[in-house]
Amino acid sequence: xxTFFMMLTFGLxxxxxxxxxxxxxxxVAENLISPVALVEAPDDTNRLFIxxxxxxxxxxxxxxxxxxxxxxxxxxxxxxxKDAHEERGVLGLAFHPDxxxxxxxxxxxxxxxxxxxxxGWDHTSHISEFEVSEDDPNKADIDSEDILxxxxxxxxxxxxxxxxxxPDNYLYIALGDGGGANDIDxxxxxxxxxxxxxxxxxDVEQNLLGSILRIDVDGGSPYGIPEDNPxxxxxxxxxxxxxxxxxxxxxxxxxxxxxxxxxxxxxxxLWEEVSVIKKGGNYGWNVKEGTHCFNAxxxxxxxxxxxxxxxxGNPLLDPVIEFKQGGTDHGGKGLxxxxxxxxxxxxLKGMDGKxxxxxxxxxxxxPKGALFIADPEASGKWDFRDLKVHRHDAEGLGHYLLSFGQxxxxxxxxxxxxxxxxxxxxxxVYKLVAN
Numbered sequence: 231x232x233t234f235f236m237m238l239t240f241g242l243x244x245x246x247x248x249x250x251x252x253x254x255x256x257x258v259a260e261n262l263i264s265p266v267a268l269v270e271a272p273d274d275t276n277r278l279f280i281x282x283x284x285x286x287x288x289x290x291x292x293x294x295x296x297x298x299x300x301x302x303x304x305x306x307x308x309x310x311x312k313d314a315h316e317e318r319g320v321l322g323l324a325f326h327p328d329x330x331x332x333x334x335x336x337x338x339x340x341x342x343x344x345x346x347x348x349x350g351w352d353h354t355s356h357i358s359e360f361e362v363s364e365d366d367p368n369k370a371d372i373d374s375e376d377i378l379x380x381x382x383x384x385x386x387x388x389x390x391x392x393x394x395x396x397p398d399n400y401l402y403i404a405l406g407d408g409g410g411a412n413d414i415d416x417x418x419x420x421x422x423x424x425x426x427x428x429x430x431x432x433d434v435e436q437n438l439l440g441s442i443l444r445i446d447v448d449g450g451s452p453y454g455i456p457e458d459n460p461x462x463x464x465x466x467x468x469x470x471x472x473x474x475x476x477x478x479x480x481x482x483x484x485x486x487x488x489x490x491x492x493x494x495x496x497x498x499x500l501w502e503e504v505s506v507i508k509k510g511g512n513y514g515w516n517v518k519e520g521t522h523c524f525n526a527x528x529x530x531x532x533x534x535x536x537x538x539x540x541x542x543g544n545p546l547l548d549p550v551i552e553f554k555q556g557g558t559d560h561g562g563k564g565l566x567x568x569x570x571x572x573x574x575x576x577x578l579k580g581m582d583g584k585x586x587x588x589x590x591x592x593x594x595x596x597p598k599g600a601l602f603i604a605d606p607e608a609s610g611k612w613d614f615r616d617l618k619v620h621r622h623d624a625e626g627l628g629h630y631l632l633s634f635g636q637x638x639x640x641x642x643x644x645x646x647x648x649x650x651x652x653x654x655x656x657x658x659v660y661k662l663v664a665n
Contacts (some may be wrong), residue, residue, distance in 0.1 A: 442493065
């Protein structure tokens with residue numbers, strides 16, 4: 231991919247219905263560079279914390295708007311970013327559930343390559359803990375950093391980057407497969423499926439890549455392992471919660487219901503997917519891409535057959551939403567799946583319990599992202615359809631879609647840019663409102 235997400239792909243799912251559902255967008259913040267995450271602190275202040283990939287975390291105050299001084303500036307700690315295609319940077323933020331009392335929060339960012347990393351690799355992902363300043367609630371104490379986890383990355387892409395606390399108060403961390411293409415480039419280990427080259431997605435013993443991790447930030451130094459993690463006392467790395475993922479860039483927990491963990495996982499060429507992540511689940515990459523057999527030697531031609539279980543006997547789980555890759559000019563629904571949230575607010579009538587997600591763009595080289603709405607089901611595939619967007623100045627999203635956010639009341643936000651990389655000041659945050 232030649233833009234922020236172009237090693238990811240997005241596409242088309244067979245639609246079974248048509249909807250006139252429409253939302254409006256209210257501008258919340260602008261003049262950002264590349265906003266990739268939005269989180270409300272659990273401290274009753276109604277402050278929104280906006281993660282800018284280019285190196286900062288900014289605060290939007292409900293009364294004062296976007297504060298000029300960053301809450302945290304990590305520009306001196308991250309790897310030097312490119313202006314064009316770039317998937318590194320500051321990528322994730324999670325507040326400790328007891329942040330109001332302890333001031334602890336966690337950040338995922340791309341640091342320069344660690345001295346202990348293999349020669350020729352690209353960078354090292356850091357999961358770090360910080361504390362808020364004792365004197366100023368709008369300023370973090372940068373000197374309080376405690377690096378909990380380092381993950382060396384062979385390539386510059388497929389870094390995923392979401393971190394979030396689950397309903398169990400454990401920290402969940404999304405890691406891509408190490409980058410490159412097909413899960414076979416430098417830094418990708420061989421796996422159990424010898425009829426297909428690769429890869430980190432299916433390996434659970436040699437590295438953490440291609441997985442969603444779960445750790446206990448209160449249970450040890452630098453962290454503890456939940457005793458029911460699937461590979462505790464088994465062959466496999468204890469931190470791994472689920473695996474077989476390519477680049478689960480954005481995941482979220484449903485605030486209600488079963489608190490489902492839902493991840494948008496970017497595909498290679500033919501198929502994209504959204505999955506409900508279960509403990510110990512294997513989501514198939516790179517044996518499968520979505521529900522289809524993947525061919526690492528010719529990625530635009532599916533294999534006729536492939537295993538449906540891994541070497542441990544675990545089934546390769548199918549996604550709940552599947553997309554055929556391609557822009558609308560090629561019969562698809564867009565490029566790059568952007569995982570969203572189950573809507574749990576009150577402003578969008580009739581949408582409670584619906585999963586809202588999107589595509590980075592619907593046309594190559596044009597800032598034309600799109601939104602979709604899906605009906606979660608207890609089993610099987612979820613139907614989805616266009617979520618029409620009406621803005622005061624135009625129809626449609628009109629920007630590249632970078633991410634979604636959700637506040638503590640369940641309302642949703644979209645994070646956008648008009649640039650293909652982390653440059654300029656076209657980054658904006660909008661709130662989804664009734665049309």
